[in-house]
Amino acid sequence: MSDNLLEVKNYSVASTDNVPILHSLNLTIKKGETHVLMGPNGAGKSTFGSSLLSNPAYKLTDGSIFFEKENITELSTDKRAKKGIFLSFQAPVEIPGISLYSFLRAAVKNAETPLTGKLFRKKLNEILKVLDLKQEYLERDLNVGFSGGERKKVEMLQLLMLSPKMAVLDETDSGLDVDAVNIMLKGINEFQQTDEKGMLIISHNMHILNRLKIDKVHILVKGRIVADGGSELIQEINENGFIRFENQAGDGNV
Amino acid sequence: MYTALNANKLPVLTWNRFNVNSKELHLSNEPDSAVTPKIITDNDAIKINDNRTLDDIVFSGSDKKTEAYILKNASVTKSIIVPQNSTLAAPLIFDLTLQPTDKLTGIFDISLEENSSANIMISVSSLAQSTAQYADLIRVHAANGASLKLTCLQLLGSSAVSFNNIVSRLENDAKISILQIPLGAGTALASATADLRGYHSSASIRSDYIGHLEQDIDLNYVVRHYGKKTLSDIKMTGLLSDASRKTARGTIDFHRGCKGSSGNESENVLLLSEKARNKSVPLILCDEDDVAGTHGAAIGTLDEDRFFYLKSRGIDEKAARQLFLDSAVSRLKNLLPEILAAKIDNYSKEVLFNESV
Amino acid sequence: MSDISTKNSSITDVNRSLYDFTKEEKDVEKLASGLTEEIVRQISAKKNEPAWMLDHRLKSLQIYNELKVPNWGPDISGLDINNIVTYVRPNTKMAAKWDDVPEDIKDTFERLGIPDAERTSLAGVGAQYDSELVYHNIQESVAEKGVIYSGIEEALSGPYAEMIEKHFMKLVPSTDHKFAALHGAVWSGGSFVYVPPYTDVEIPLQSYFRLNSPGAGQFEHTLIIVDKGARLHFIEGCSAPKYNVANLHAGCVELFVGEEAHLRYSTIENWSKNMYNLNTKRAKVEKNGVMEWVSGSFGSHISYLYPMTILNGEYAKSEFTGITFAGEGQNLDTGTKILHNAPHTSSVISTKSLSKSGGISTFRSAVTVTEKAHKSKTSVSCQSLMLDDKSRSDTIPLMDVRCNDVNVGHEASIGRIDDDAVFYLMSRGLSEEEAKTLIVNGFANPISKELPLEYAVEMNNLIRLEMEGSIG
Ligand SMILES: Nc1ncnc2c1ncn2[C@@H]1O[C@H](COP(=O)(O)OP(=O)(O)O)[C@@H](O)[C@H]1O
Numbered sequence A: 001m002s003d004n005l006l007e008v009k010n011y012s013v014a015s016t017d018n019v020p021i022l023h024s025l026n027l028t029i030k031k032g033e034t035h036v037l038m039g040p041n042g043a044g045k046s047t048f049g050s051s052l053l054s055n056p057a058y059k060l061t062d063g064s065i066f067f068e069k070e071n072i073t074e075l076s077t078d079k080r081a082k083k084g085i086f087l088s089f090q091a092p093v094e095i096p097g098i099s100l101y102s103f104l105r106a107a108v109k110n111a112e113t114p115l116t117g118k119l120f121r122k123k124l125n126e127i128l129k130v131l132d133l134k135q136e137y138l139e140r141d142l143n144v145g146f147s148g149g150e151r152k153k154v155e156m157l158q159l160l161m162l163s164p165k166m167a168v169l170d171e172t173d174s175g176l177d178v179d180a181v182n183i184m185l186k187g188i189n190e191f192q193q194t195d196e197k198g199m200l201i202i203s204h205n206m207h208i209l210n211r212l213k214i215d216k217v218h219i220l221v222k223g224r225i226v227a228d229g230g231s232e233l234i235q236e237i238n239e240n241g242f243i244r245f246e247n248q249a250g251d252g253n254v
Numbered sequence B: 001m002y003t004a005l006n007a008n009k010l011p012v013l014t015w016n017r018f019n020v021n022s023k024e025l026h027l028s029n030e031p032d033s034a035v036t037p038k039i040i041t042d043n044d045a046i047k048i049n050d051n052r053t054l055d056d057i058v059f060s061g062s063d064k065k066t067e068a069y070i071l072k073n074a075s076v077t078k079s080i081i082v083p084q085n086s087t088l089a090a091p092l093i094f095d096l097t098l099q100p101t102d103k104l105t106g107i108f109d110i111s112l113e114e115n116s117s118a119n120i121m122i123s124v125s126s127l128a129q130s131t132a133q134y135a136d137l138i139r140v141h142a143a144n145g146a147s148l149k150l151t152c153l154q155l156l157g158s159s160a161v162s163f164n165n166i167v168s169r170l171e172n173d174a175k176i177s178i179l180q181i182p183l184g185a186g187t188a189l190a191s192a193t194a195d196l197r198g199y200h201s202s203a204s205i206r207s208d209y210i211g212h213l214e215q216d217i218d219l220n221y222v223v224r225h226y227g228k229k230t231l232s233d234i235k236m237t238g239l240l241s242d243a244s245r246k247t248a249r250g251t252i253d254f255h256r257g258c259k260g261s262s263g264n265e266s267e268n269v270l271l272l273s274e275k276a277r278n279k280s281v282p283l284i285l286c287d288e289d290d291v292a293g294t295h296g297a298a299i300g301t302l303d304e305d306r307f308f309y310l311k312s313r314g315i316d317e318k319a320a321r322q323l324f325l326d327s328a329v330s331r332l333k334n335l336l337p338e339i340l341a342a343k344i345d346n347y348s349k350e351v352l353f354n355e356s357v
Numbered sequence C: 001m002s003d004i005s006t007k008n009s010s011i012t013d014v015n016r017s018l019y020d021f022t023k024e025e026k027d028v029e030k031l032a033s034g035l036t037e038e039i040v041r042q043i044s045a046k047k048n049e050p051a052w053m054l055d056h057r058l059k060s061l062q063i064y065n066e067l068k069v070p071n072w073g074p075d076i077s078g079l080d081i082n083n084i085v086t087y088v089r090p091n092t093k094m095a096a097k098w099d100d101v102p103e104d105i106k107d108t109f110e111r112l113g114i115p116d117a118e119r120t121s122l123a124g125v126g127a128q129y130d131s132e133l134v135y136h137n138i139q140e141s142v143a144e145k146g147v148i149y150s151g152i153e154e155a156l157s158g159p160y161a162e163m164i165e166k167h168f169m170k171l172v173p174s175t176d177h178k179f180a181a182l183h184g185a186v187w188s189g190g191s192f193v194y195v196p197p198y199t200d201v202e203i204p205l206q207s208y209f210r211l212n213s214p215g216a217g218q219f220e221h222t223l224i225i226v227d228k229g230a231r232l233h234f235i236e237g238c239s240a241p242k243y244n245v246a247n248l249h250a251g252c253v254e255l256f257v258g259e260e261a262h263l264r265y266s267t268i269e270n271w272s273k274n275m276y277n278l279n280t281k282r283a284k285v286e287k288n289g290v291m292e293w294v295s296g297s298f299g300s301h302i303s304y305l306y307p308m309t310i311l312n313g314e315y316a317k318s319e320f321t322g323i324t325f326a327g328e329g330q331n332l333d334t335g336t337k338i339l340h341n342a343p344h345t346s347s348v349i350s351t352k353s354l355s356k357s358g359g360i361s362t363f364r365s366a367v368t369v370t371e372k373a374h375k376s377k378t379s380v381s382c383q384s385l386m387l388d389d390k391s392r393s394d395t396i397p398l399m400d401v402r403c404n405d406v407n408v409g410h411e412a413s414i415g416r417i418d419d420d421a422v423f424y425l426m427s428r429g430l431s432e433e434e435a436k437t438l439i440v441n442g443f444a445n446p447i448s449k450e451l452p453l454e455y456a457v458e459m460n461n462l463i464r465l466e467m468e469g470s471i472g
């Protein structure tokens, strides 16, 4: 049995203006595991990913969160990031005034194994090539004027540069063409290399899901986990959608 | 003794209580110190003399006393004539290095003859500890089809006073693009006016600043559209940290008859400290219907979403501030040739990243 | 339109010519023109007012004499206070029934549609003719809730005297500017409104100001206090016939919006083109309170008009929606001022201006965010449309930001009617004039939809009138 990497217990989240979004979630991701989180639009998948990094737009109303067995419920966003949790945003923001390059340098300083000048540059160039990103993007302001696909690639670039312990990928594949999705797959595979890393993938893209080694699948409907299982769940959803689960959630709720 | 000036005047006044109609400035009446500009050029076509050639360019942007003061005090006077049809690829650089207590007043008359083009840079710097005073008047005449890139870099020490003035007149199809970087000095004034006289003439004005310590930055940009199909673009970008203050005036002035013209003005200010103060007065004056004028401004701090994004990468508030400074410095360095970029590097090591962060 | 407060109020079917009729001056009492201590004392004496008010008037006069006319804004050298009659009393007492109002004055307000609107869609009406109120009435059901709506002078000797003394010219002190001082010295008439806590005045109140006397000034004072959790929509209308001598309007509006209270203040200003409109309006908004201004400026020769909002309590909000249309002979300098003086306050300013036939319109604003206003937000958007090449339009905004964790946004644009849009509409069979009128109405629409319905109709009519014969 490998060690627990991320564990949420009885985890309930509301927006700051007190709209409940997630209800009593229980989920454990062990080192080396890749989990998939699926659910209809508005189920709360992004909220979950974002709350794992303590997004101030949400608050934890109940429960706790452990990372490598340490209770991190009270830790702020940057502290959690420094512990090794990474979120690939569904909609990365533009930040005018900060160049991608300076940003990467600053972010990498917080990684477990910070890279020094030359190594940093070398690794960066390699990854840029893998992701088919142009060098000149580095001098541009972070995400400013980047297309949706480019932003997703920049998220992947950060994932690979930072090499965190746990990666949450929120619809990393949406809005990408097939070539770009394949590039993302390469990135994910690269990250999955060691059996120390954990992953939570939020995606419905069969092209990606079929090509990854997946340990567990969780179905989130209306803020509740209504089913846990293996990759057979992915097939079922691919064929029948969420209807069975939505009915189930509906019954359970009333 | 000193001379009191009403500098950086707003072309149309507004409420006095906000103190933006002009900036009161006191300039010393002591004689100038002896400073010899270092001139860097690899071109012989260009003519540089020690006389004034553009007294007919109407001064504006500050009161008449300002012009009189500069004309009277100037110890460095250079006229630069770029001959017809010639193109200066490499920048012509005037490098003015002041001693800590120096006073220097300069006049630069830049004439671009027809279809010529040039890239001219004026750099003023001193040590980090300095009470120097620098004032200049840069007059530009761009004849038909001429084009000028003009960069003014100011890196004076933290108690210095600096007043950088550009006035320009453009004929048919002439172009000017101005970049002012008032990075140094405790009191840093920068002003540029462009008279778009000729058909299809255009002006682009950029201003980049990094307010720090107790710096007081005061900017005044005016583009007057007279000719038909003229174009203007004013862009001010900066960040304010520590207890720095900044006032920015930007005016697009469409005169009757400038049909088909368009002007655009934008400002971005990032406030990085609780004590920073910002004033912005973006004017559009319009006496002609067949024009398009726009203005946009965004002033404030990082919003929560963006801040969350940075934090999710382990970057805390302090690191984020540093990041903005780093990015601003490297952006400026990228705009300049090696020799001036090195000066910025120096300045940022000694001042920006030394005391303020 | 879903907002009940914008439903069915006041004037229907008016066009500009309807404002421009004069009435013979009958049996009025008119003080000498000019401004002296003597005149100020005379005004005060007529009103039987408390001693503090006379003091206030005399102090204001002194301040008036010390202050200079503004060195910015439109030229007002054509205004000579020595030629202005500061007090003109109509030959009547204030009535609570239209039947008791003298025929010629009643006829004036009837032609302006006021009694009609009162019957159909208002909770109360005040009507001022020159320097004095001639009519004031409030629906019984509204009065029963404890809502006070009366002449302010009358209220000065009633149970609300103390409340008035506490608020009168406290938001707009006489020292504010020269014409506030003038107002402080010679003010006369105007309304007082008090809405008790948690009281919702569901239908609007309206005051209408009519200046009939040539060469006169009107200096009404409007004081509105909306107490905690209460709601009110107040409508102000004004007009005058055109004379060839200068008339002056230097009114003052002070609005106190309590915690969680909500006030909407709508104005359609239609002064004649010989009017100097130097009006001052100010609102102070407490915690969670909301202030909404809707302001249409169509009339006057020269206007200086910048309703100001002070967001004084946490989470206070304000919205300013304004339109200014400057035609021939007009120089309209309008806009707004906002002071964010508490955390989490927010403001939205959205204005449109039009210039035509040599008219000058200027948008002027000042947004101040003080050290206290953490996490505040403000956005300004102003658009100007030039309708010909004889006119002028200036945009003069100002932002003073003294707090860093705030969000200040501003956008402005200026230009003329898009040729492509005209072409598109003409290709569908519209004449050029129809196409342009349609486009101008579309431009004004975001503002007119905030106005009470009949005012919106009136505004569209005004625009149509202004656009008529504009192609040539
Ligand atoms: N900051 C917020 N405040 C209020 N409601 C929110 C907020 N963020 C998300 N929600 C709501 O929570 C639900 C879940 O949203 P989200 O997590 O984005 O869903 P998903 O990613 O599964 O599509 C939605 O109904 C959304 O509208």
Ligand SMILES: [Mg+2]
Pocket: A045, A046, A047, A090
């Ligand atoms: Mg989502």
